[in-house]
Amino acid sequence: MAEYICVLNKDTIIIKPAKKTPILLRMIVLVFAMVCGVYICSVCLKQISTHSKIKIQDIQVIERPSPDVDHENLHISTVHYPNPETFGRAECAHNPVRYFAILSMQRSGSGWFETLLNSHVNVSSNGEIFSVLDRRINISSITQTLDKVYNLDWFTSASKNECSAAVGFKWMLNQGVMQHHKEIADYFNRRGVSAIFLFRRNLLRRMVSVLANSYDRHAKLLNGTHKSHVHSTEEAETLAKYKPMINSTLLISDLKEVEITAAKALEYFNSTRHIVLYYEDLIKNPTKLKDVQAFLGLPVMELKSRQVKIHKGPLADHVKNWEDINNALNGTAYESFLQADY
Ligand SMILES: *[C@@H]1O[C@H](CO)[C@@H](O)[C@H](O)[C@H]1NC(C)=O
Ligand SMILES: *[C@@H]1O[C@H](CO)[C@@H](O)[C@H](O)[C@H]1NC(C)=O
Numbered sequence: 251m252a253e254y255i256c257v258l259n260k261d262t263i264i265i266k267p268a269k270k271t272p273i274l275l276r277m278i279v280l281v282f283a284m285v286c287g288v289y290i291c292s293v294c295l296k297q298i299s300t301h302s303k304i305k306i307q308d309i310q311v312i313e314r315p316s317p318d319v320d321h322e323n324l325h326i327s328t329v330h331y332p333n334p335e336t337f338g339r340a341e342c343a344h345n346p347v348r349y350f351a352i353l354s355m356q357r358s359g360s361g362w363f364e365t366l367l368n369s370h371v372n373v374s375s376n377g378e379i380f381s382v383l384d385r386r387i388n389i390s391s392i393t394q395t396l397d398k399v400y401n402l403d404w405f406t407s408a409s410k411n412e413c414s415a416a417v418g419f420k421w422m423l424n425q426g427v428m429q430h431h432k433e434i435a436d437y438f439n440r441r442g443v444s445a446i447f448l449f450r451r452n453l454l455r456r457m458v459s460v461l462a463n464s465y466d467r468h469a470k471l472l473n474g475t476h477k478s479h480v481h482s483t484e485e486a487e488t489l490a491k492y493k494p495m496i497n498s499t500l501l502i503s504d505l506k507e508v509e510i511t512a513a514k515a516l517e518y519f520n521s522t523r524h525i526v527l528y529y530e531d532l533i534k535n536p537t538k539l540k541d542v543q544a545f546l547g548l549p550v551m552e553l554k555s556r557q558v559k560i561h562k563g564p565l566a567d568h569v570k571n572w573e574d575i576n577n578a579l580n581g582t583a584y585e586s587f588l589q590a591d592y
């Protein structure tokens with residue numbers, strides 16, 4: 251005989267006298283309980299999955315499934331076994347290789363990032379190969395160049411040849427990427443190339459670096475040679491002595507333009523397998539480099555670079571007309587650029 255026990259509160263338990271329950275009623279209760287169980291389970295699962303999505307967004311590692319790629323592309327593997335024309339892969343012939351491209355903008359830490367990647371014994375990141383105009387004059391020369399790189403037939407000081415497990419290069423957005431984005435995204439999806447976006451959050455600091463680097467192209471502050479990257483604090487200090495003037499009238503629109511370019515690039519390649527990195531995060535949080543290695547399917551190693559940062563400390567020390575810049579940005583969406591450290 252069943253008894254109904256109602257717990258009204260901690261102290262009171264009322265025991266009702268048992269009633270006779272018709273079998274039909276019992277069945278209804280049973281079915282109702284089952285439906286409730288299934289519903290609760292599905293709600294739980296949904297919450298778990300949104301929870302993990304938020305986590306992924308938080309760490310800025312975004313690997314979205316490809317919503318508008320054809321089904322064919324979904325089966326393209328990110329793992330490859332290239333067969334170079336110029337050499338044999340010898341003992342590493344059975345090791346898989348991943349293809350990547352670092353999509354970035356000038357003065358956003360991509361040179362430093364690339365030296366870090368290349369300190370991995372299995373990574374060949376071949377530098378800014380599309381800085382040469384001929385190689386990006388039209389889409390067919392771009393494609394030819396890409397084919398050669400991903401077939402491991404492109405040689406630079408970064409080439410690891412036989413035992414490369416990830417091969418790529420860095421590509422500035424203004425070197426044909428934006429212009430030929432459609433064909434390039436198609437190529438990436440067709441050949442299973444992963445994109446590593448590397449941006450800088452503080453676009454004002456980036457602007458200072460662009461202006462100083464452009465000045466040094468002519469001034470050649472280091473014993474008559476132009477250097478974009480340095481390996482000692484003395485060199486860094488010498489380069490940082492130059493303080494650029496920033497045109498405060500154009501400042502906001504210049505910053506906005508850079509921001510829009512980055513957003514467009516992300517949109518163009520939103521169907522490509524990708525990861526988004528920020529220079530500031532890489533500096534502050536070394537575990538980001540592990541995320542990158544995981545993204546490229548590499549055995550995780552400690553990555554090192556000999557490069558030294560050029561503009562250290564408050565930005566106010568690095569700009570000639572700081573007052574104007576401060577006034578131009580105070581109270582705007584870009585105000586935080588005035589304060590940030592990196
Ligand atoms: C692309 O440029 C190369 C080199 O300038 C040229 O030989 C080739 O004909 C061009 N291809 C197309 C499709 O325009
Ligand atoms: C990485 O390179 C080392 C040394 O060349 C090689 O022994 C190893 O198999 C490579 N690992 C992968 C995953 O290709």
Ligand SMILES: *[C@@H]1O[C@H](CO)[C@@H](O)[C@H](O)[C@H]1NC(C)=O
Pocket residue numbers: 472473485
């Ligand atoms: C520049 O020249 C000075 C003096 O000749 C030397 O001490 C210094 O190492 C040189 N720096 C570079 C970057 O070559």
Ligand SMILES: *[C@@H]1O[C@H](CO)[C@@H](O)[C@H](O)[C@H]1NC(C)=O
Pocket residue numbers: 497498499500
């Ligand atoms: C800033 O740029 C604008 C537009 O090119 C120009 O008219 C103005 O003279 C510049 N201001 C300074 C201080 O160079």
Ligand SMILES: *[C@@H]1O[C@H](CO)[C@@H](O)[C@H](O)[C@H]1NC(C)=O
Pocket residue numbers: 317517518520521
């Ligand atoms: C990707 O970009 C296209 C436009 O280029 C847009 O229509 C689409 O909604 C975007 N998809 C995602 C997932 O952001």
Ligand SMILES: *[C@@H]1O[C@H](CO)[C@@H](O)[C@H](O)[C@H]1NC(C)=O
Pocket residue numbers: 576580581
């Ligand atoms: C920004 O502007 C506000 C009001 O216009 C002023 O009180 C504040 O001191 C300014 N901040 C800086 C850093 O100049």
